[in-house]
Amino acid sequence: MAAVLDYLQNLALANWVRSSPSLFAYSTVLAAHAVGLGIVVGLNTLIALRLLGVAPGIPLTGLRSLYGIIWIGFVINLVSGLLLFIAEAHTMATMVAFWAKILFVAFGMIVAELLKRFYFRDVVSVQGGVVTRVGRNLAIISLVCWYIALIAGRLTAYPDMVNGWLHLSGSGT
Amino acid sequence: MQQTALQIFVSSHDWVWALWQIIHFVGMSLIVGIVGTMDLRILGLFKSIPIAALRPLVPWAIVGFICNLVTGIFFVTGKTPGPSYYTDNLSFRLKMLFVLLAAGNLIIFQLSGLEGRVYATPAGGTAPTAAKAVAAFSLVAWLLIIFFGRIMQYNDTLLLFLGL
Numbered sequence: 463m464a465a466v467l468d469y470l471q472n473l474a475l476a477n478w479v480r481s482s483p484s485l486f487a488y489s490t491v492l493a494a495h496a497v498g499l500g501i502v503v504g505l506n507t508l509i510a511l512r513l514l515g516v517a518p519g520i521p522l523t524g525l526r527s528l529y530g531i532i533w534i535g536f537v538i539n540l541v542s543g544l545l546l547f548i549a550e551a552h553t554m555a556t557m558v559a560f561w562a563k564i565l566f567v568a569f570g571m572i573v574a575e576l577l578k579r580f581y582f583r584d585v586v587s588v589q590g591g592v593v594t595r596v597g598r599n600l601a602i603i604s605l606v607c608w609y610i611a612l613i614a615g616r617l618t619a620y621p622d623m624v625n626g627w628l629h630l631s632g633s634g635t
Numbered sequence: 636m637q638q639t640a641l642q643i644f645v646s647s648h649d650w651v652w653a654l655w656q657i658i659h660f661v662g663m664s665l666i667v668g669i670v671g672t673m674d675l676r677i678l679g680l681f682k683s684i685p686i687a688a689l690r691p692l693v694p695w696a697i698v699g700f701i702c703n704l705v706t707g708i709f710f711v712t713g714k715t716p717g718p719s720y721y722t723d724n725l726s727f728r729l730k731m732l733f734v735l736l737a738a739g740n741l742i743i744f745q746l747s748g749l750e751g752r753v754y755a756t757p758a759g760g761t762a763p764t765a766a767k768a769v770a771a772f773s774l775v776a777w778l779l780i781i782f783f784g785r786i787m788q789y790n791d792t793l794l795l796f797l798g799l
Contacts, residue, residue, distance in 0.1 A: 485786075485796035493785040497667075499660065500781060504668020508692060516695070519688030521758070527681045528672065612664065616657045623649045 467551040480549040488549065495542040499615070501535025503608045506574055513577075513593050513601035522585050522593070529578045536571065559624050563614035570607035573600055638715065645713040652713075655706040662706070663781065665699025670777060677753060677762040677770035685758040725799070726790045730783035737776040744769045 470476060479487050505528050512520050547554050554560045577600055585597060617624050638646070645651050669692045676686055714720045721727045744750050744766070753766045762770070786793060 483792055483795050485792040487792070489786040489789040489792040490782075492789070493782040496660075496663070496781050496785045497778060500664050500667030501671070503664040504666070504671060506668075507664060508668045508672055511692065511695065517688060517691040519691070520684055521688070524681055524684035524688075524758075527683065531675070531680075609661070612660055613657050616660055617653065619656070620649065620653050623653060 463555070464552075467555050470548040471551040473548060475545070476548040476551070479545050491542045491545045491549075494538055495546060498535045498537075498539030498542060499612065502532055502539065502570075503612055505532050505535070506570065506604055506608050509574075509577065510601035510605045513597045515593070522582055522591060526578055526582050529574065532574060553621070554618065557618055557621055557624070558628060559614045559617040559621075563611050563618065566607045566611035566614060570604060570611055573604045573607060576600065577604070639712070641709070641713045642715050646715055655709050655713075658702050659706045659710075662699040662702035663784075666696050666703070667777060667781070669693065669696035669699070670773060674770040674774045677766050678774075679761065679767070682759050685760075686756045686762065687754040688758075690754060721787070724787055724790050725797075726783045726787040726793055730780055730787070733776045733779045733783065737773060737780065740769055740772050740776065 478484075479491055482488070509525050509528060511517065512522075512525060577597075581597055581600060585591065585593065669689070672681070672692075673686070673689050675681060676684055676689065711718045711721045744753075747765070749763065749766045749769060753762050756762050
């Protein structure tokens with residue numbers, strides 16, 4: 463594990479992201495990650511709000527067209543996230559908050575795909591456009607996943623504080 | 636160099652800044668998700684959604700904006716060297732410039748009557764061309780607000796890029 467992290471962190475690309483004074487290195491990658499977060503969390507929130515009864519005039523079939531944009535946001539964050547990870551592979555890989563974030567992003571994307579592939583088809587063809595309890599529950603699970611992922615991601619910026627909560631020692635590096 | 640009560644509170648509790656940051660990111664997500672979706676719909680995506688159907692989401696975007704206004708004021712007034720930490724920062728200044736431009740863009744959208752015409756656009760319908768210009772400006776402005784907001788800590792890279 464340590465050897466892999468060493469390898470990643472010493473890649474020329476990792477060095478560039480971490481140390482280059484260029485605007486397009488760490489700054490732009492980090493900003494892109496925030497934009498992707500806004501897209502993914504924001505659109506999944508909008509879909510959940512609709513399923514929970516806000517804006518009932520939005521046709522449920524229309525929501526399916528939002529998933530293309532969600533995937534664009536996801537890819538932006540997969541690419542920028544990999545770059546941010548290799549830049550500080552050791553620090554990130556030892557953080558509980560980082561792995562919690564990855565786990566809940568994965569859960570969130572699975573719930574999003576379940577909604578798109580199964581629920582929105584059923585809700586229109588089988589349930590006559592009425593949001594059922596299954597739909598409301600999926601919406602709540604989606605919101606929980608995305609906001610835990612957001613909070614955990616934000617906490618990766620405060621390793622000492624989180625380690626203090628978890629009664630772990632060390633400086634977080 | 637007397638610290639204010641807020642500055643003392645912030646520097647003696649590490650969770651305070653982290654919590655404000657989390658709220659600031661939640662507010663950002665609400666704004667991006669709702670304003671961004673309305674902008675893209677006006678520009679011609681998601682045509683099966685009538686634009687007026689998105690209107691009940693607007694209060695949620697306003698809640699997001701208020702969250703970010705309040706936490707933003709806390710950041711500027713709670714930072715220990717003083718507000719100049721932010722107000723001297725070019726990325727911060729550009730972020731605020733684009734927040735003001737986005738606000739002006741919204742006021743134009745409402746006062747010009749474009750908003751009413753946009754909400755009258757049915758499912759499958761095309762918004763007026765002037766509204767598309769407003770929506771495109773809004774998208775670019777919010778993108779730049781996030782960009783400059785996030786690079787504030789790395790302002791040197793912007794100064795280097797601009798040769799300043």
